[in-house]
Amino acid sequence: MCTLSRKRSISYLSFRILFMEQKRTWWKEGIVYQIYPRSFKDTTGSGIGDLRGIIEKLDYIASLGVDIIWLNPIYDSPNDDNGYDIRNYKAIMTEFGTMDDFDQLLAGMKARNLKLVMDLVVNHCSDEHEWFRQARSSRENPYRDYFHWWPAEKGIPPKRWSYFDVNEDAWQYDAQTDAYYLHYFAVKQPDLKWENPIVRQEIYEMMHFWFEKGVDGFRMDVIPFISKDTNYPEIEAQAPSEFIAYYANGPKVHEYLNELNEKVISKYDAFTVGEGPGIHINQALDFVHEDRKEMDMFFHFDLMSLDRKPGEVFTMREDRWKLSEFKKVFNEWDSAFAKAGWGSLFLANHDFPRAVSRWGNDSQEHSKNSATLLQTFLLTMRGTPYFYQGDEIGMTNVCFTDIKDYRDINTINRYETVKNNGGDLNKFMDNEQHTARENARTPMQWDSSSQAGFTTSKPWIRLNPSHKKGINVAYQEQENCSILSYFRKITALRKSNPSLVYGDYECLNPEHEQVYAYTRTQEAQRLLILLNFSNETVHFSLPKHINYNRKVKLISNSLILDEQTYKELILSAWQAIVYRLE
Numbered sequence: 161m162c163t164l165s166r167k168r169s170i171s172y173l174s175f176r177i178l179f180m181e182q183k184r185t186w187w188k189e190g191i192v193y194q195i196y197p198r199s200f201k202d203t204t205g206s207g208i209g210d211l212r213g214i215i216e217k218l219d220y221i222a223s224l225g226v227d228i229i230w231l232n233p234i235y236d237s238p239n240d241d242n243g244y245d246i247r248n249y250k251a252i253m254t255e256f257g258t259m260d261d262f263d264q265l266l267a268g269m270k271a272r273n274l275k276l277v278m279d280l281v282v283n284h285c286s287d288e289h290e291w292f293r294q295a296r297s298s299r300e301n302p303y304r305d306y307f308h309w310w311p312a313e314k315g316i317p318p319k320r321w322s323y324f325d326v327n328e329d330a331w332q333y334d335a336q337t338d339a340y341y342l343h344y345f346a347v348k349q350p351d352l353k354w355e356n357p358i359v360r361q362e363i364y365e366m367m368h369f370w371f372e373k374g375v376d377g378f379r380m381d382v383i384p385f386i387s388k389d390t391n392y393p394e395i396e397a398q399a400p401s402e403f404i405a406y407y408a409n410g411p412k413v414h415e416y417l418n419e420l421n422e423k424v425i426s427k428y429d430a431f432t433v434g435e436g437p438g439i440h441i442n443q444a445l446d447f448v449h450e451d452r453k454e455m456d457m458f459f460h461f462d463l464m465s466l467d468r469k470p471g472e473v474f475t476m477r478e479d480r481w482k483l484s485e486f487k488k489v490f491n492e493w494d495s496a497f498a499k500a501g502w503g504s505l506f507l508a509n510h511d512f513p514r515a516v517s518r519w520g521n522d523s524q525e526h527s528k529n530s531a532t533l534l535q536t537f538l539l540t541m542r543g544t545p546y547f548y549q550g551d552e553i554g555m556t557n558v559c560f561t562d563i564k565d566y567r568d569i570n571t572i573n574r575y576e577t578v579k580n581n582g583g584d585l586n587k588f589m590d591n592e593q594h595t596a597r598e599n600a601r602t603p604m605q606w607d608s609s610s611q612a613g614f615t616t617s618k619p620w621i622r623l624n625p626s627h628k629k630g631i632n633v634a635y636q637e638q639e640n641c642s643i644l645s646y647f648r649k650i651t652a653l654r655k656s657n658p659s660l661v662y663g664d665y666e667c668l669n670p671e672h673e674q675v676y677a678y679t680r681t682q683e684a685q686r687l688l689i690l691l692n693f694s695n696e697t698v699h700f701s702l703p704k705h706i707n708y709n710r711k712v713k714l715i716s717n718s719l720i721l722d723e724q725t726y727k728e729l730i731l732s733a734w735q736a737i738v739y740r741l742e
């Protein structure tokens with residue numbers, strides 16, 4: 161009894177001290193688990209994941225030690241871009257179930273203390289949305305001004321690059337009204353015109369609808385793109401990255417985010433995380449400084465472009481990324497939010513290849529340690545960590561080689577572009593193996609049975625055969641030292657050490673190309689994290705200023721070699737260790 165109350169008062173005191181330095185919030189302390197419903201769990205035998213499948217797995221999700229679920233879009237959609245083309249913002253996609261299923265899912269989450277973050281896709285909607293059907297019917301239609309139009313009598317509109325258009329052209333000619341409409345993404349994803357206040361009201365009202373149901377926040381799709389210069393001037397951009405930077409710098413983006421915060425977010429205990437392509441680090445605090453009342457955090461794209469050709473979005477660079485470059489990204493972004501704002505940490509999501517294949521080593525020999533090393537990394541850095549479904553079992557890239565296996569509009573349309581331009585299709589397919597979004601979208605691997613426990617019929621996209629080789633939940637539940645069991649340990653470690661959430665971060669070796677070493681310090685607690693990002697055993701010396709009497713091992717993903725002395729450490733390939741320094 162006595163010990164317990166003493167412990168309580170100590171932690172109360174430390175929280176008070178903490179409180180003076182950092183405003184504590186649930187979304188800073190939470191660990192996020194992202195679910196791509198289409199590929200999570202099918203309960204109807206349709207080959208497509210559904211909401212009841214998520215309900216079925218809620219105990220499993222809670223057992224991981226995560227706190228927040230981010231659901232990719234589940235709204236009614238013709239699925240040109242797997243739900244990122246919304247036809248009705250207040251209805252559930254038929255393939256995924258019903259609103260009743262949604263309500264049950266939310267209730268099941270609340271019963272387990274899990275928060276729900278929905279995807280907010282409001283830069284664009286589907287061309288099948290009633291607003292666009294009306295808008296395109298005539299120039300006089302009241303919904304016309306919900307979208308961006310360029311009347312054909314003005315000639316060809318100024319060049320705008322599109323992510324998924326076969327001609328990479330963001331203006332689509334529409335014969336019915338002899339005008340072009342703007343679509344930064346696919347032809348079937350017309351951009352909404354935020355400059356029209358009625359559009360903004362519609363969006364806010366829709367957000368209230370979901371908040372009233374009890375959701376806890378939104379991940380905001382390509383949110384910096386919402387403001388446009390409606391004079392549509394000629395711009396100088398050439399490379400995709402230049403267009404993206406232009407799109408993210410619309411004249412009124414901050415005004416709109418501020419208004420959205422005031423009219424909707426501020427009314428709830430909610431949080432927002434923006435997807436931030438094109439946001440430069442110098443602008444970071446403009447979006448997330450607490451005083452500005454815009455968003456709480458956003459995903460920057462600096463890491464996601466590290467292995468890409470300069471200026472390109474989808475093409476791999478020729479040489480391998482360097483650990484020093486990787487650290488530089490994290491060091492810079494950590495310092496951007498050291499005093500204000502808050503960062504988000506992610507290595508993968510539904511748009512990118514699998515974390516272990518991209519930042520680790522997915523070979524038989526190294527996949528287990530590199531997957532757990534990456535988990536250790538995200539859970540010991542400052543910022544809110546986001547895991548993508550399957551990361552907890554170390555799912556790897558599928559690397560489809562045949563265009564017929566791809567379902568993604570991104571790969572399919574770019575394949576057409578290359579073909580139309582007489583480009584090198586073999587080279588294109590090689591590149592897709594490493595970059596394609598399908599790598600993340602193959603079904604979740606629940607067991608080693610023929611359909612991996614995902615479905616009883618044919619899955620909508622081919623499975624990764626690795627489910628037969630130990631990369632599945634059922635197998636890893638039984639194995640003592642599995643990637644899954646490590647994940648549960650390391651999430652628990654973060655929970656029991658507030659310094660891993662709020663503590664100061666210091667990188668000890670920015671230039672080292674194999675080991676990433678850093679400390680997290682809060683008051684008297686100092687943790688040392690050592691990560692060997694290489695296939696070799698590495699001898700590593702701690703810098704002079706790191707002194708301690710004793711180091712206590714809190715976790716390691718592999719055996720610690722005996723020869724470790726005071727400051728000379730030996731790390732085996734892809735070893736991750738967390739010590740407490742005393």
Ligand code: TEU
Nearest residue numbers: 241244323345381382437473511570597
């Ligand atoms: O992604 C926007 C974005 O920047 C990505 O397009 C990314 O560059 C690309 O997917 C890499 O292949 C968001 C969603 O996350 C994505 O799934 C949607 O397709 C897109 O918006 C359109 O809504």
